[in-house]
Amino acid sequence: MTASTTAVQERAGAASPAPARARRGRATLYWIAKHAIAIALAIMFLGPLVFIALTAVMSDQQALTSRLWPDIWNWSNFADIFEKAPLLTWIGNTIMYSVLATVFMLLSSIPVAYALARFRFRGRRLAFLLVITTMMLPPQVVAVPVYLVWARFHLTGTLWPLIIPMLLGDAFSIFLLRQFLVTIPREYSDAARVDGCGEFRTLVRVILPMAKPAIAAVALFQFFYCWNDYYGPLLYAGTDLDNWTLSLGLAAFRSVHRVQWNLTMAATVLAMAPVIVVFFFAQKVFIEGVKLTGVK
Amino acid sequence: MAAITLGNRLRPLAYLSPWLIGFALFFVYPLISTVYFSFQRYDLFTLEPVGLLNYRYFLQDDAAWTSIRNTLWLVVVMVPLRVVFGLGVAQLVTRLKAGAGIFRTIFYLPSLVPLVAGTLGFVYLLNPATGPVQAILGAVGVRSPDWFGDPAWSKWGLTMLALWSVGDLMVIFMAALLDVPKQLYEAAALDGATGWRQFVHITLPVIRPVLMFAAVTGVIQTLQYFTQAMVAARVASGATDSAGSVFVPGYPDQSTLTFPEWLFHQGFRDFAMGYACVLALVLFAVSMVFTLILLRQFRGFGEEDA
Numbered sequence: 163m164t165a166s167t168t169a170v171q172e173r174a175g176a177a178s179p180a181p182a183r184a185r186r187g188r189a190t191l192y193w194i195a196k197h198a199i200a201i202a203l204a205i206m207f208l209g210p211l212v213f214i215a216l217t218a219v220m221s222d223q224q225a226l227t228s229r230l231w232p233d234i235w236n237w238s239n240f241a242d243i244f245e246k247a248p249l250l251t252w253i254g255n256t257i258m259y260s261v262l263a264t265v266f267m268l269l270s271s272i273p274v275a276y277a278l279a280r281f282r283f284r285g286r287r288l289a290f291l292l293v294i295t296t297m298m299l300p301p302q303v304v305a306v307p308v309y310l311v312w313a314r315f316h317l318t319g320t321l322w323p324l325i326i327p328m329l330l331g332d333a334f335s336i337f338l339l340r341q342f343l344v345t346i347p348r349e350y351s352d353a354a355r356v357d358g359c360g361e362f363r364t365l366v367r368v369i370l371p372m373a374k375p376a377i378a379a380v381a382l383f384q385f386f387y388c389w390n391d392y393y394g395p396l397l398y399a400g401t402d403l404d405n406w407t408l409s410l411g412l413a414a415f416r417s418v419h420r421v422q423w424n425l426t427m428a429a430t431v432l433a434m435a436p437v438i439v440v441f442f443f444a445q446k447v448f449i450e451g452v453k454l455t456g457v458k
Numbered sequence: 459m460a461a462i463t464l465g466n467r468l469r470p471l472a473y474l475s476p477w478l479i480g481f482a483l484f485f486v487y488p489l490i491s492t493v494y495f496s497f498q499r500y501d502l503f504t505l506e507p508v509g510l511l512n513y514r515y516f517l518q519d520d521a522a523w524t525s526i527r528n529t530l531w532l533v534v535v536m537v538p539l540r541v542v543f544g545l546g547v548a549q550l551v552t553r554l555k556a557g558a559g560i561f562r563t564i565f566y567l568p569s570l571v572p573l574v575a576g577t578l579g580f581v582y583l584l585n586p587a588t589g590p591v592q593a594i595l596g597a598v599g600v601r602s603p604d605w606f607g608d609p610a611w612s613k614w615g616l617t618m619l620a621l622w623s624v625g626d627l628m629v630i631f632m633a634a635l636l637d638v639p640k641q642l643y644e645a646a647a648l649d650g651a652t653g654w655r656q657f658v659h660i661t662l663p664v665i666r667p668v669l670m671f672a673a674v675t676g677v678i679q680t681l682q683y684f685t686q687a688m689v690a691a692r693v694a695s696g697a698t699d700s701a702g703s704v705f706v707p708g709y710p711d712q713s714t715l716t717f718p719e720w721l722f723h724q725g726f727r728d729f730a731m732g733y734a735c736v737l738a739l740v741l742f743a744v745s746m747v748f749t750l751i752l753l754r755q756f757r758g759f760g761e762e763d764a
Contacts, residue, residue, distance in 0.1 A: 296484075307487070412578065416693055448570070
C-alpha cells in the first residue's frame with residue numbers, strides 16, 4: 163500500500179497541477195496492475211532456475227519424492243557428478259572448442275565485415291545478401307557432403323570439423339559486425355587516411371577500437387554458441403566419451419549413468435553457471451548485441 | 459598509378475577471401491554434391507546410382523511426413539506465440555516505472571541458458587512423478603498432464619520451453635518500441651486515442667518491419683528445430699545407449715520427431731546418406747523461400763551508406 167501511495171504522490175507532483183480524483187485512482191490501479199503482472203511473470207521466468215538449483219542439492223532419497231524444499235543440503239552432489247562421468251574432460255573439450263572457434267571467427271570475420279561495410283566494389287550488395295543466405299541456411303542441408311569431406315581427412319570423431327571452418331568466417335558474426343561498422347561515420351577513416359594511414363592500419367588503429375562493443379558481442383555470442391552447441395558435437399564427436407563436450411555429456415547424463423534427477427540437475431547447474439556468471443558481468447554487451455540482430 | 463588502381467581493385471577481394479573460400483567449400487560445393495548424392499545409394503561403403511528411387515521413397519516414407527507435420531505444427535503454433543508473447547513482455551517492460559532494469563534482466567536471462575540444460579530442466583520440472591509443477595498443481599487439486607510422455611502434450615511442453623526463452627525477442631522488440639516517435643503518441647492522445655487504439659494504429663504499424671523480421675527468422679530457426687526435441691525425447695523416454703541400439707528420436711510416439719531430426723537420423727544413424735540428401739534438398743527449398751522473404755527486407759540495404 164505504501165508503494166502505491168508514494169506513486170500517487172509522485173504522479174500528482176509530476177502531472178498537471180489539479181488532476182481529477184478519478185483519474186488519479188485509475189492511474190494508481192494501472193500502476194499496480196502493471197507491476198503485479200511483471201512480478202508474476204518474473205516468478206514464472208525464475209521458477210525453473212530456482213527449482214533446478216534446489217533439486218541439485220537434494221539427497222538421492224528426496225529426489226524420488228515430490229517435496230520441493232531440500233530436507234538436507236547435499237552439496238556433495240556437485241562432487242559426486244565428477245565421479246559419475248568424465249566431466250573435467252568434457253569441460254576441457256568444451257572450452258577448447260569455444261575458445262578456438264571464437265578466436266578463429268574474429269580473425270576471419272572482421273576483415274570480411276569491414277570490406278562489406280566500407281569498400282565500394284561491384285557485387286558488394288550481392289555478397290552481403292549471400293552472407294545473409296548462408297546465415298539462414300539450416301546446417302543440416304549440407305551436412306552429408308561436408309561430413310564425408312571430414313571423414314576423408316580422418317577428422318570425424320574429433321571436434322576439429324567444428325573449429326577449422328571458423329577460419330573461413332562465420333556468416334552470423336560477419337552480418338552483425340557489418341551492421342555495426344556501417345554506423346561508424348566515414349569521416350573517421352577519411353581523417354586517418356589523410357594522416358597517411360593505409361587501409362589495414364586504419365582498420366586496426368581507428369575502426370577496431372571504435373567497434374569494441376560489437377566485437378565483444380560477436381565474441382560472446384560465438385563463445386556461447388559453441389558452449390551450448392549440441393548438434394555439431396553430436397554429429398562429429400563420435401562415440402568416444404573423451405571427445406565429448408559438456409552439452410553432449412549432459413544430454414546423455416541421466417540415461418547413460420542411470421542417476422537420479424538430483425545429480426542430473428547438479429550437472430545442469432554446472433553447465434548453466436558460467437553462462438549466467440558471464441551474463442551478469444557483461445549484460446550490456448549482450449543486450450546491445452541482440453539489438454544489432456534485430457535491425458529493420 | 460596503375461599499380462595503385464589494381465591494388466584498390468584487389469583489396470576487397472583480399473579482405474573477403476576467407477568468406478569467399480568458406481562460401482565455396484561449405485555452401486556451393488556441398489550443395490552441388492547433395493544434389494549428386496540424392497541420386498545415389500550410399501552407406502559410406504558402396505556407392506550406387508539409383509535414379510529417382512530416393513525421391514520415390516520420400517513420397518511413401520511415413521516418418522518423414524510425420525516429421526513434416528510436426529515441424530509445421532511448431533511453425534504455426536510456436537513461432538506466432540513467441541512473437542506475441544515477446545511483444546507483450548517488451549511492451550510491459552517499457553512501461554514499467556519501477557525496476558524496469560531488473561525485470562529486463564530476469565526476462566532475458568533464460569534465453570541464455572544452454573539449450574540442453576534448459577530442456578533437461580523442463581523435462582524434470584514437468585515430469586508427472588516427482589516434478590515441482592505437478593507438486594504445485596497437485597496442491598490445488600489439478601492433475602498435470604504427462605507433458606513429455608504424452609503425444610498430445612509433448613509439443614506443448616516444447617512450446618513452453620520456447621516461451622520461457624523469449625528474452626532475445628523481447629530485447630529486439632523493446633528497442634523497436636522505444637524507437638517509436640513520442641510525438642505520434644502525443645498527437646494520438648490529442649485526438650482522443652488511448653491504450654489499445656494507440657497500440658493498433660501507431661505502435662503496430664511503426665514496428666511492423668521488426669515484427670516481420672522476427673517472424674521470418676523465427677520460421678527459419680524453427681525449420682532447424684533439433685536440439686530441444688532430441689534432448690527432451692531422449693531424457694523423457696529414459697532410453698539407454700547400450701551397445702548396438704540406436705536412439706530413435708520422436709518419443710513419445712513420433713510426436714516430437716522434427717524434419718531435421720529425421721534427416722540426421724537417416725544420414726548419420728541409419729547411414730542412408732543418399733536418402734538424407736533428398737531430405738536435405740527439401741529442407742533447403744523450404745528455408746530458401748523464407749530466406750528470400752527476408753532478403754526482400756534487406757533490399758537496398760547495402761546502398762544507403764555507399
